[in-house]
Amino acid sequence: MTGVLVVLDESGKAIGQGLALARELGQRAVGLFVYERGWNVYIGHDWLSGSNARATFLEYVEEHEKAAEAELKARFLAEAQAAGVEAQFEAICCDDLEHLTDAVIREAREGGYGHIVCADPLTRGLSPRRGGTAALMRGAPCPVVLAGQTVAAA
Amino acid sequence: MEDKGIFGKIAAILPGLAFMVGTLWVLRTYVEPWMANAVLFGQKGWLIKVTHLNYILLAIIVGMLYRNVLFGGKIPAWAEEGFRTTRLFIKAGVIMLGSLYTIQSLAKVGGIAILLIMTFVFGTIFFVMFFGRLMGMERSMIGVMGAACGVCGVSAAIATSPAVKAKPSDVALAIATILGFGIMTMFISPFIGKALQMSDYQFGAWVGTGILNSGQVLATCLAFNPTIAPGTAVAYGEIWNVVRVISIPFVVFFITMWYWRAEAEAEHMSLGRILKEKFPVFVIGFFGMTFLSSVGALGAEGSNTLHLMRDVMSWIFGIGLVGQGAYIDIREIKTAGGKPLKVGLAAGCLKYAVALLVIMLFVSKESSF
Numbered sequence: 001m002t003g004v005l006v007v008l009d010e011s012g013k014a015i016g017q018g019l020a021l022a023r024e025l026g027q028r029a030v031g032l033f034v035y036e037r038g039w040n041v042y043i044g045h046d047w048l049s050g051s052n053a054r055a056t057f058l059e060y061v062e063e064h065e066k067a068a069e070a071e072l073k074a075r076f077l078a079e080a081q082a083a084g085v086e087a088q089f090e091a092i093c094c095d096d097l098e099h100l101t102d103a104v105i106r107e108a109r110e111g112g113y114g115h116i117v118c119a120d121p122l123t124r125g126l127s128p129r130r131g132g133t134a135a136l137m138r139g140a141p142c143p144v145v146l147a148g149q150t151v152a153a154a
Numbered sequence: 155m156e157d158k159g160i161f162g163k164i165a166a167i168l169p170g171l172a173f174m175v176g177t178l179w180v181l182r183t184y185v186e187p188w189m190a191n192a193v194l195f196g197q198k199g200w201l202i203k204v205t206h207l208n209y210i211l212l213a214i215i216v217g218m219l220y221r222n223v224l225f226g227g228k229i230p231a232w233a234e235e236g237f238r239t240t241r242l243f244i245k246a247g248v249i250m251l252g253s254l255y256t257i258q259s260l261a262k263v264g265g266i267a268i269l270l271i272m273t274f275v276f277g278t279i280f281f282v283m284f285f286g287r288l289m290g291m292e293r294s295m296i297g298v299m300g301a302a303c304g305v306c307g308v309s310a311a312i313a314t315s316p317a318v319k320a321k322p323s324d325v326a327l328a329i330a331t332i333l334g335f336g337i338m339t340m341f342i343s344p345f346i347g348k349a350l351q352m353s354d355y356q357f358g359a360w361v362g363t364g365i366l367n368s369g370q371v372l373a374t375c376l377a378f379n380p381t382i383a384p385g386t387a388v389a390y391g392e393i394w395n396v397v398r399v400i401s402i403p404f405v406v407f408f409i410t411m412w413y414w415r416a417e418a419e420a421e422h423m424s425l426g427r428i429l430k431e432k433f434p435v436f437v438i439g440f441f442g443m444t445f446l447s448s449v450g451a452l453g454a455e456g457s458n459t460l461h462l463m464r465d466v467m468s469w470i471f472g473i474g475l476v477g478q479g480a481y482i483d484i485r486e487i488k489t490a491g492g493k494p495l496k497v498g499l500a501a502g503c504l505k506y507a508v509a510l511l512v513i514m515l516f517v518s519k520e521s522s523f
Contacts, residue, residue: 010323041234041481042326043312053313053402053432060316099228126326126486 004029005108007118007136008072015076017147018117019083027114028086031076033069034103035093036061036125065125100125101135109141120146163235170229170236171473177216178472181209206344210376213472214340217479227485240477244369245436247470248396252443253452253463254382254389260444263393267359270512271397274363274505275405278304282501283412291493293416294320297409298328299494303501305405306398307332307367313402313432317410317423324494331498334487336367339506344378346510347387353519354379354387361387362394364509366502369478371395376471382464384455396440403432 006018008031015031022029039061043054073089080087094103101122108116122132137144158166186202186209194200201207221229229237279300286296297318301310308329315325343365347357357378365371375391382388407428446452453459 010321039322041229041238042486043308043329053309053434056316056431057312061322064322123323125323 003027003111003113003115005104005111005113005116006031006076007104007116007122007124008033008076009119009122009124010068010072011119011123012072012075013119014117014147015072015079017145019080019085019087021115021117021145022085022087023083025114028088029080030111030113031073031080031087031089032104032107033072033089033091034100034107034124035065035069035091036100037094038099038126042126068124099135101132101139104136105139105141113142115143115145116140117145117147120148166235167239168236170233171239173233173236174240174473174476177220177476178209178213178469181212181216182472185209185212206348206377208377208380209472210373210380210475211341211344213475214373214479214482217476218482218484219479220476221480221482222484225480227483229480237477237480240474240481243470243474243477244372247467247474248372248392249436249439249443250463250467250470251382251388251392252440253447253460254384255393255444256448257444258448259384260393263390264397266517267362267394267397270359270363270509271394271401274509275304275398275401276408278501278505279405279409281504282497285500286493286497289493289497291497292324293413294318295324295328295494296497297413298325299497299501301402301405301409302328302332303366303498303505305402306395307336307370309368309399309434310402310405313406314409317406317428318413327492328494328498330487331495332366332502333482335498335502336365336370337482337487339365339502340370340374340377343374347378350514352513354385355390356513356517356519358387358390358392359394359517360509360513362391362398363513364506366505368395368399372471373475373478376475380468382467382471396437399434400437402434403429406432 004018004022004025004027006014006022006029008014018031019029039058043057069091073091076089077087090107092103092107094100098106104116104118116136118133118136120133122136133144133146137146189201189207190199192199192201197203221227225233282300282303283296286299291299294315298311298315298320301314302308304310311325311328311332314320315322320328343357343361347360352360358375361371361374361378365374371391372388372395375386375388376382379387403425407423407425410423410428443452452463
């Protein structure tokens with residue numbers, strides 16, 4: 001098992017610590033952005049608004065996610081280059097009924113990673129509402145490093 | 155996504171739907187009659203008389219137990235499509251509720267409903283704007299919380315958030331707050347209503363004004379009095395609710411204007427565009443049923459058609475509320491916090507209490523229906 005899986009979130013806290021760990025271990029770092037798919041279910045309580053309002057909201061969330069992906073990808077790769085760490089970026093989607101942390105666990109297992117680095121609290125999509133890092137720690141197939149503060153990679 | 159075709163889609167819906175229907179059937183056929191006859195603390199029917207539990211509240215509680223205990227926090231894939239029909243059931247039920255009124259009866263209570271709703275909707279929005287600023291909350295979140303607390307919870311929050319560019323993760327926090335508050339009021343309001351000996355008219359008016367989320371208004375009214383007929387809590391509560399729902403596009407427009415006034419990149423959204431995007435079309439169905447009732451197309455009061463329709467409605471709402479209970483994830487609600495929680499609780503409690511005071515002081519027990 002090798003490689004550091006850096007879970008990217010809006011806080012960006014995991015990037016510095018993930019790259020620092022990868023450099024220290026002499027391993028590659030993979031920045032992972034997970035698209036949240038649970039919004040349609042989460043807003044299931046909303047049975048009043050027209051389908052237009054619902055669709056507009058879901059499109060808005062999708063746009064927000066795409067913008068976050070672009071921003072985090074650029075930031076992760078730039079910081080990796082500056083730190084001299086071999087890095088890749090990957091974006092995946094949750095299944096419809098899957099929580100974001102489940103998708104991270106699946107990815108870590110399939111990719112055979114040695115470590116997961118994740119911001120605490122994890123601020124991506126619905127993850128703060130759904131157990132966040134606690135759920136990740138319970139199911140992760142490898143050690144999880146929680147990044148509470150930004151740590152400079154270089 | 156894989157296209158299952160019409161038969162595949164129906165097949166995907168059936169397991170979850172059968173589960174919800176079966177649950178309600180057991181509750182109505184066995185559990186509720188047992189509760190009515192069971193002797194507890196030396197009193198027959200204690201469970202119903204003291205706890206005010208009926209099949210409506212039981213449906214929600216059992217739905218919550220499914221999600222949070224039986225399913226371990228996540229509706230399983232085999233049931234998901236079926237449970238998703240909850241929206242359809244409740245919307246269909248609300249459309250059918252239009253048959254409880256005539257145009258004349260709506261005109262009688264409509265005036266006071268519009269006056270009360272508009273006062274409380276905009277009063278709450280202004281309070282959230284003031285208190286949110288005081289708490290240092292972002293303008294976008296003030297907009298979302300203003301709509302959510304002022305109009306009707308989750309629906310208003312999702313209708314407003316794209317217009318004010320709210321962060322989705324913050325919207326999730328606001329939704330958790332609104333749902334948590336709504337669930338609390340849903341269970342305590344029938345007790346308060348009974349304790350204060352409120353009439354169905356007063357209770358419907360209070361709940362329709364004071365409870366934040368529309369689904370919970372419906373459930374609370376049915377918990378207070380499960381009878382679906384003209385002059386019952388659900389008939390009055392739904393009038394208030396429909397007036398509130400109609401105001402969603404106007405509130406979104408107002409909040410959008412307020413938000414963009416202070417932003418450099420002002421976005422121009424017309425009221426017409428907002429009406430087109432946000433107007434809840436099912437309201438037209440509701441008034442369509444009222445029209446049919448007014449012209450006598452559904453038969454006179456007491457007719458077999460109306461009797462059948464009300465029986466169907468009670469099943470439709472019951473099934474929908476099992477599903478609605480199953481959308482309540484306690485873990486998600488427990489994570490509500492931060493400024494949205496403080497502002498939401500303050501605005502929600504204030505609205506709930508002031509609405510109760512106003513109704514008790516100024517709304518007579520007898521309705522004009």
